[in-house]
Each structure stands twice: as structure tokens, then as C-alpha cells.
Amino acid sequence: MNACFRAAAVDRAGTLTSFTSPLCVVPPFTPPGAGSLSVLGTDTLSGSWLSAPGATYYVLRVSTNPDNPPVLVAGSSNTVLTSGNISSLLPNTTYYGFVTACNGFGCSIYTALGSTATLANIPVALSTAALDSTSATLAWGANGNPLDTSYRLEQATGIAGPFALAASTIGVSAAATGLSPGVNACFRVAAVDRAGTLTSFTSPLCVVPPFTPPGAGSLSVLGTDTLSGSWLSAPGATYYVLRVSTNPDNPPVLVAGSSTTVLTTGNISSLLPNTTYYGFVNGCNGAGCSSDTGLGLAVSFAAAPIALSTTGVTAVSVSFGFGANGNPSGTLFEIERATDGVSFALTLVTASPAATIGGLAPGGSYSFRVRAVNHAGLASGYSNTVLVVTPSTAPSVPVNLRGTAGSGTLTYDWNPVGTDTAGTPWPPFTVVTYEVSDANDPSGPFAVVALTTVPFHGPVASAGAERYVRVRAEAQTLFSSVTPVIDNVGAGRYVYPSPAGTVVVTPQGS
Known part of the structure; x- marks a missing residue:
């Protein structure tokens, strides 16, 4: 406000002299005294200061810029007091305070009140952005907080806590690691204001990390009863179950079969030989197990056959039996033969643990062995080797061929043949077959009328005419010579090579 002044002298009688010419001045505005800025909430600040002489009111202003006078005014308030509030500000934002003293003629320069920051807002809408077996990504709404606001994410195993720091971050998402599949994990988040003060936390959000199955793997064969599996690890698994x-x-x-292991490989034993198995593995911890990962299939090795032995030997063939040694029905067996005991060649493939090999030579020496082949085409080891010598000596001739008459019938019999022509007894279980032939003439031609493994033929009906009979023995595909010919008259007379009806030799043994 303008102020003009003049002066006059006063004499001793109290009389004024004339006044001087007027002198006018404008008193300066005194700014408010020192003060400060304080926070009242997420959008409100309060300023206080010392009074300014002559001021009739004050203007409080805040800015996000420290320049004085303020140019980027974010909010202002007029008051006749020495304190005032400004609302509708941004949360968690640093503001600089300024105050000026005013009256009807103008305002003073600004007094700076320092700076402070509004409180941060509580985050909102805590949610799971991603979740796997061992980690979770949490996201939330800033609720008006600026982009550079810091947040504290805390984690607990239950909704009631205790909670511990999981992550500190600038932004509205964070990852929490070290989770376990199947184990409850609860999270909450708070904003951190510029002064490092936490807001209240959001309500807890609880999740259960899923189990992730083991990664791809395979099944392989270690033996006739053992398989091995391998796979890639499953996050959060503390052990694996292979089946x-x-x-x-x-x-x-x-x-x-099954096996439990903390490794990413495992073996299963006590399985069947030559059997197709399918492998499966899951990852587990104390809270449960994942789904199974298929490991494909594998076929256990076939077991080597055992106890190869002959069950019959002829001059041109040999029959075998052996133990399957646990191999299942349908297993193929390869029988090999060598004539020198060294150079074996495949002779027969069979699914039976018994077989007959033909096409041998009488008096030949042969070595035989057998192995099994699994369903994948892999062969087992060999059985024991069996040496076989085929016989080369024919059976001895049956003796005492004779006929015995009955009522309209005739029965022929002879002595059993138990040796070869050298007098060597047959091996046990050798089958001797007798071939009975007859003819209309003692010199033939003869036709086979019976094959029998017993030393007789009949009774047969009378032929009604004179017939001529002879017998020979067969063993191991070798035949003896034929017996002398007898006819069917009376008790049987030896007639050959003499004329019919003439007895030339007394029946043997009679």
C-alpha cells in the first residue's frame, strides 16, 4: 500500500511552519516465516508457517518441481490462518511446498516449506499371472500409485502366516520361486511409499502349485529280468516312482514291477524273460505325485534254454527236448547243428521246447545246441551242446517166425529184436517196428499187410488159399533182412526157397 509523508516545524508557541513537499513510499511485502510441509494421507498434504506482518491471508501451493517460485502448481489453498491443506493430489508423489503472504494490494514472495511425499495407496486385485510347479508370478493393480512405486510381496504356507519377504520390486508384478508342487502357498502385497513406509497389505491369495510330470525318457533292457528307465527331472519332485x-x-x-529313486534313472528287476513291458514314471514329493510320463516299451531278453537232451535217435533223425527256462509261450527257439563241433548252422526254428531234426546220415556225428529269440529279434545265450552219433548198424533179423492156427484164424509171432546185427543192445526207449508182408508166391512180390511194435500179428482170418508170409524189423530207420518165408498151412512151414509145401528147415526155436 502507498504511503506519503510531509514534515513541518512547531515553534515554541505551538505554531506549525509550512509543510515540506510530500514524500511517498510503498512498504514492501514481508514473506511468511519459516515453515514445513507434512503428509496427511494418500492425496492430502498440510503446510504451516510463521505469520507475515500486514498479511490478511496466505496462499499455499505445492509443485512436483522444486523451483521457487513454483511454475508447475499441482494444487493450492487460500487461508487466513498460518496453516493449510491441499487435497486431490497423486499418491506416493513428492511435492514441494510454497506459501505467500497477501493483502488487498498484492502478495509477498514465496517462502519454501520443503518437500514431502503423499502416502502410497494399497495395491488392489492381487492375482496369479502364471503358476508352475516351483514358481508363481503375481500381479496386482497399482491403484493410482505412480510407475516407480516399490512393492513388497510376502509369502507364507497358510493364510494366517507367518509371512516372509518373497520379492521387492518396482512395478505391478513379481515372481516367487522355490515353491513345491502340491504345497499351499499364500501371498500378499503392500506398496512402499517414498519414506519407506508400507501400506496395509492386500488380502492373502493362496495357490497350490501343480505337479509337473517328468520329462521325456526311455526304457532299456539290462537282462532277462531287468529293465532300466531314464527321464528328465520334474520341477519340485523329491523322488520318482518308475513302474x-x-x-x-x-x-x-x-x-x-516298480522302483522308487531320487535319481532320474532307475531299474526294475524280477521281471519275466522275453516279455514286452511299457514304462511309466511320475514325480513325487511329500504332498503327492504328478501324472505319469510314458517311457515307451522294451522287451526283456530271452533266457537261454536249459537241459538240452535227446529223446530219440534214429539213423537219419534225432528228437530233442529242453527246458524253456521261464520263457513264455510263443518264444521262438533256434536249433543249430554242426558236424565238426565248431561251425554251427541254423537247422530249425520252433516255438516248442521239443523238436525232431531229420535228414541226417546213418553213422553221422552231429553237435546240437539251442538258443531263444525274444520278441525284438535278439537271441539269448546258448544251451548246453549235445553230441549225437546216428546208428549205422541194422537190426538183427527176427527169429522163430511161426504161425499158430485158431478157429478160422491164424496168428503169426516171432522173437523180439533187441540188438543190431553186431549184437549191440539198442539204447533205452528205442522203438522197434515189425513189418509183416505176404504174397501169393513164395518168391513174391510181397506187400506189407501190417506194421506193429509187438512181436506178433493176428489173429487174422484165413485167406482161403495158401499165402506166404515174411517179417523184417525196423529200428532208427534201418531195416533188418527179412525172415525166411513161411506159408499159412498148418503150423507154418518154411517153404522158401523150396517148392511150396515142402518143409526144408525146422522152425527156429522149436
């Missing part, structure tokens, strides 16, 4: 089944269904229901 095999004869059925490809996943999950396996017909479990043939």
Missing part, C-alpha cells in the same frame, strides 16, 4: 506294465494304458493298472 512297468504289460499293458500300454497310462496310467498303468497292471503293474508288473
Whole structure:
């Protein structure tokens, strides 16, 4: 406000002299005294200061810029007091305070009140942005907080805590690691204001990390009763369960064997030989297990046949039996033969643990061995080797061929043949077959009328005419010479080579 002044002297009688010419001045505005800025909430600040002489009111202003006078005014308030509030500000934002003293003629320069920051807002809408077996990504709404606001994410195993720091971050998302599949994990988040003060936390959000099955793997064969599996690790798994089944269904229901391991490999034993198995593995911890990962299939090795032995030997063939040694029905066996005991060649493939090999030579020496082949085409080891020598000596001739008459019938018999022509007894279980032939003439031609393994033929009906009969023995495909010919008259007379009806030799043994 303008102020003009003049002066006059006063004499001793109290009389004024004339006044001087007027002198006018404008008193300066005194700014408010020192003060400060303080926070009242997320959008409100309060300023206080010392009074300014002559001021009739004050203007409080805040800015996000420290320049004085303020140019970027974010909010202002007029008051006749020495304190005032400004609302509708941004949360968690640093503001600089300024105050000026005014009256009807103008305002003073600004007094700076320092700076402070509004409180941060509580985050909103805490949610799971991503979740796997061992980690979770949490996201939330800033609720008006500026982009550079810091947040504290805390984690607990239950909704009631205790909570511990999981992550500190600038932004509205953060990852929490070190989770365990199947184990409850609860999270809450708070904003951190510029002074480092936490807001209240959001309500807890609880999740259960899923189990991730083990990664791809395979099943391999270690032996006739053992398989091995390998796979990639499953996050959060503390152990694995390897199982095999004869059925490809996943999950396996017909479990043939299992193994528990903390490694990413495992073996299963006590399985069947030459059997197709399907492998499965899951990852587990104390809270449960994942779904199964299929490891494919493998066929256990076939077991080597055992106890190869002959069950019959002829001059041109040999029959064998052997133990399957646990191999299942349908297993193929390869029988090999060598004539020198060294150079074996495949002779027969059979699915039976018994077989007959023909096409041999009488008096030949042969070595035989057998092995099994699994369903994948892999052969087992060999059985024991059996040496076979085929016989080369024919059976001895049956003796005492004779006929015995009955009522309209005739029965022929002879002595059993138990040796070869050298007098060597047959091996045990050798079958001797007798071939009975007859003819209309003692010199033939003869036709076979019976094959028998017993030393007789008949009774047969009378032929009604004179017939001529002879017998020979067969053993191991070798035949003896024929017996002398007898006819069917009376008790049987030796007639050959003499004329019919003439007895030339007394029947042997009579």
C-alpha cells in the first residue's frame, strides 16, 4: 500500500511552519516465516508457517518441481490462518511446498516449506499371472500409485502366516520361486511409499502349485529280468516312482514291477524273460505325485534254454527236448547243428521246447545246441551242446517166425529184436517196428499187410488159399533182412526157397 509523508516545524508557541513537499513510499511485502510441509494421507498434504506482518491471508501451493517460485502448481489453498491443506493430489508423489503472504494490494514472495511425499495407496486385485510347479508370478493393480512405486510381496504356507519377504520390486508384478508342487502357498502385497513406509497389505491369495510330470525318457533292457528307465527331472519332485506294465494304458493298472529313486534313472528287476513291458514314471514329493510320463516299451531278453537232451535217435533223425527256462509261450527257439563241433548252422526254428531234426546220415556225428529269440529279434545265450552219433548198424533179423492156427484164424509171432546185427543192445526207449508182408508166391512180390511194435500179428482170418508170409524189423530207420518165408498151412512151414509145401528147415526155436 502507498504511503506519503510531509514534515513541518512547531515553534515554541505551538505554531506549525509550512509543510515540506510530500514524500511517498510503498512498504514492501514481508514473506511468511519459516515453515514445513507434512503428509496427511494418500492425496492430502498440510503446510504451516510463521505469520507475515500486514498479511490478511496466505496462499499455499505445492509443485512436483522444486523451483521457487513454483511454475508447475499441482494444487493450492487460500487461508487466513498460518496453516493449510491441499487435497486431490497423486499418491506416493513428492511435492514441494510454497506459501505467500497477501493483502488487498498484492502478495509477498514465496517462502519454501520443503518437500514431502503423499502416502502410497494399497495395491488392489492381487492375482496369479502364471503358476508352475516351483514358481508363481503375481500381479496386482497399482491403484493410482505412480510407475516407480516399490512393492513388497510376502509369502507364507497358510493364510494366517507367518509371512516372509518373497520379492521387492518396482512395478505391478513379481515372481516367487522355490515353491513345491502340491504345497499351499499364500501371498500378499503392500506398496512402499517414498519414506519407506508400507501400506496395509492386500488380502492373502493362496495357490497350490501343480505337479509337473517328468520329462521325456526311455526304457532299456539290462537282462532277462531287468529293465532300466531314464527321464528328465520334474520341477519340485523329491523322488520318482518308475513302474512297468504289460499293458500300454497310462496310467498303468497292471503293474508288473516298480522302483522308487531320487535319481532320474532307475531299474526294475524280477521281471519275466522275453516279455514286452511299457514304462511309466511320475514325480513325487511329500504332498503327492504328478501324472505319469510314458517311457515307451522294451522287451526283456530271452533266457537261454536249459537241459538240452535227446529223446530219440534214429539213423537219419534225432528228437530233442529242453527246458524253456521261464520263457513264455510263443518264444521262438533256434536249433543249430554242426558236424565238426565248431561251425554251427541254423537247422530249425520252433516255438516248442521239443523238436525232431531229420535228414541226417546213418553213422553221422552231429553237435546240437539251442538258443531263444525274444520278441525284438535278439537271441539269448546258448544251451548246453549235445553230441549225437546216428546208428549205422541194422537190426538183427527176427527169429522163430511161426504161425499158430485158431478157429478160422491164424496168428503169426516171432522173437523180439533187441540188438543190431553186431549184437549191440539198442539204447533205452528205442522203438522197434515189425513189418509183416505176404504174397501169393513164395518168391513174391510181397506187400506189407501190417506194421506193429509187438512181436506178433493176428489173429487174422484165413485167406482161403495158401499165402506166404515174411517179417523184417525196423529200428532208427534201418531195416533188418527179412525172415525166411513161411506159408499159412498148418503150423507154418518154411517153404522158401523150396517148392511150396515142402518143409526144408525146422522152425527156429522149436
